Amino acid sequence: MAKFELKLPKMGESVAEATITSWLKEVGDTIEADEAVLEIATDKVxxxxxxxxxxxxxxxxFEVDDVVQVGQTIAVIEIDGDDSGSAEAPKFEPAKVEAVKETVAVAEVAKTVVAAKETAAPIVNSGDRFYSPLVKNMAKQEGISQDELDSITGTGKDGRVTKNDMLSYIQNRGTQSQEVSTKTEEAPKATPAKATQSKSAPTPVVASGDDEIIEMTRMGKLIAHHMVESVQTSAHxxxxxxxxxxxxxxxRKKVKDEFFKREGENLTFTPIFMEAVAKALRDFPMMNISVQGDSIIKKKHINLGMAxxxxxxxxxxxxIKDADQLNLVGMTKKVNDLAGRARNNALKPDDIQGxxxxxxxxxxxGSIMGTPIINQPQVGxxxxxAIRKVPAVVETPEGDFIGxxxxxxMSHSYDHRVVNGALGGQFVKAVKDYLEAWDSNREI
Structure with missing residues (x-):
């Protein structure tokens, strides 16, 4: 019998690792080609x-909650046939498995140290406690110190701190900090009443017997964390x-049937709006930036996120990568492809990066406007x-009339740390101008 090494496949140029969320097969199970063996997660996907x-x-x-690097062997499958013509997988004894994990841990620590800011102490594995890159990043973003992280009780394998542990700790951190402060304070100091007011902890919600308690999904928790983090980071x-x-x-009403017949794609309003936004970003490149500490990173490529x-x-x-380089046909195909795969849970990790x-x-x-939260690390x-049919004043050379x-x-949210009101207003005005200047005789 020969053995085949199942490796973590490459999932996109910017994805280097994934977390195992569940095993769909157990040791001894028979597996067919193309049958799913395990589930993994990379941030959102x-x-x-x-x-x-x-x-x-x-x-x-590896076990659930372990972080695996792209290209690493995650399982061994025994297949029919002799060893000739098929490279036999090495026998992974427990000691060797631990050695592999130790090597991975060292590599992850090195990567975290390089990425950490010079002014902050990097989070490292402490004693027998191993922290995944995601946990380290969350600690760094929330300003959690090494000692504070070491004190968090982990619910993962071997007491490992998981994402859910971090989210729970961050959510309750304000209350914990307040309790610690009260216990360690030796004597009250005379300070103005306003200065002594601390941030009040959220009022606990008590569920009655008739209430239904619904556990948030993993993605729901991540989205909640990202939204709070964005509001805390950017001045909206x-x-x-x-x-x-x-x-x-x-x-669109005039050409949509011909467009579908020729391209096999539905022409919606979304790609038209995306085209206008891409043009406006080209006109105002300082909206196509990110903030890193006290520096501004001006992005070379215009990559439009589409909720x-x-x-x-x-x-x-x-x-949509390099959106400003696409014509309307290309933009329509890309929009429909991404939207369709999102509905079918078929997006790849690289589809949501960059x-x-x-x-x-x-x-x-049905909303006529909104105040969206910035998708970090973007600034807008x-x-x-909704498009509404309304009475309006129409200006013509012959005079004004009601039509x-x-x-x-359009509601434009932007980061006031680096985008002032003039730039934020000029940008959305440029999008409006491109839409209103639409050529009614445009060829598809």
Whole structure:
């Protein structure tokens, strides 16, 4: 019998590792080619790792919550045939498995140390406690010290601190800090009443016997953490503007059937709006930036994030890479592809990486405007409101008159640390101008 090493496959240029979330097969189970063996997670996207061969699972080299590097062997499958013509997988004895994990841990620590800011002490593995890169990053972002992290009780394998442990700790951290402060304070100091007021802890919510308690999903917890983190990081301000999209409405109505017949794609409003946003970002490159400490990173590529709904109701943001380089046909195909794969939970980890600016269509749910939260580490996000048929003043060379027009509001949230009101307003005004200047005779 020969043995086949099942390795963690490459999942995109920017994805180097994944966390095992569950094993779908156990040792001794028969596996068919292309059958899923385990589930993995990379930040937001959950994926399955299928077997490349028929055989029997004989060894699992990692457990749930373990972090695995791309290309690492995660399981050994026994297949029919002799060892000739098929490289036999090495026998992974327990001691060797631990050695492999130790090597991975050292590499992860080194990577974290390099990435850490010079002014902050890096988080490292302490004694027999191993911290995954995600846990270290969360600790770094929340300002959790090494001693504080070492004190967190882990619920993972061998007492390892998991993402859920971190989210729970961060959520209750304010209360814990307040208790510790009260216990260690030797004597009250005379200070003004306003200065002694501390941030009040959230009032505990008590569920009655008739209430239903629903556990948040892993993605729900991550989204909640990202949203709170964004509000704490960026100074959010908004600019609102109304655009007359009558020309676009009539043009799309005129060409959509021919477009579908020729391209096999539905022409929605989204790719039209994305095209206008990409043009505006090219005009105002200082909206296509990120903040790193006291520095601004000006992005070379315009990669548009597109908020899309998942089957469970959560939102995910797949990215249209180099959006300013696409014509309307290319933009339509990309938008439809990403939206379709989001609905079917078929997005790949690399599909949600590298965004430089995000657009969200709140009008899909009937909202005429919204105040979206910035998708970090970006500095702006545009919410598109519902298109409404309204009476409006129409200006013509012959005079003004009241007419029926198709209009929509656009809400621009931006990071006031680096984007002032003039730039934020000029950018959304440029998007409006591109939409209102639509060529009614444009060829598809």
């Amino acid at each position: 959950d994926s399955e790792v299928p077997s490349e061969v028929d055989g029997v699972l004989v060894e699992k080299l 301000v908004q600019s609102f503007i109304e655009a007359d999209v009558t020309k676009i409405w009539n043009w 899309a709904a998942l089957p469970d109701g959560n939102l995910i943001v797949p990215v 965004g430089t600016y995000t657009v969200t269509n709140v009008g899909t749910f 996000i545009l919410a598109l409101g 029926i027009r198709y209009k929509m509001f």
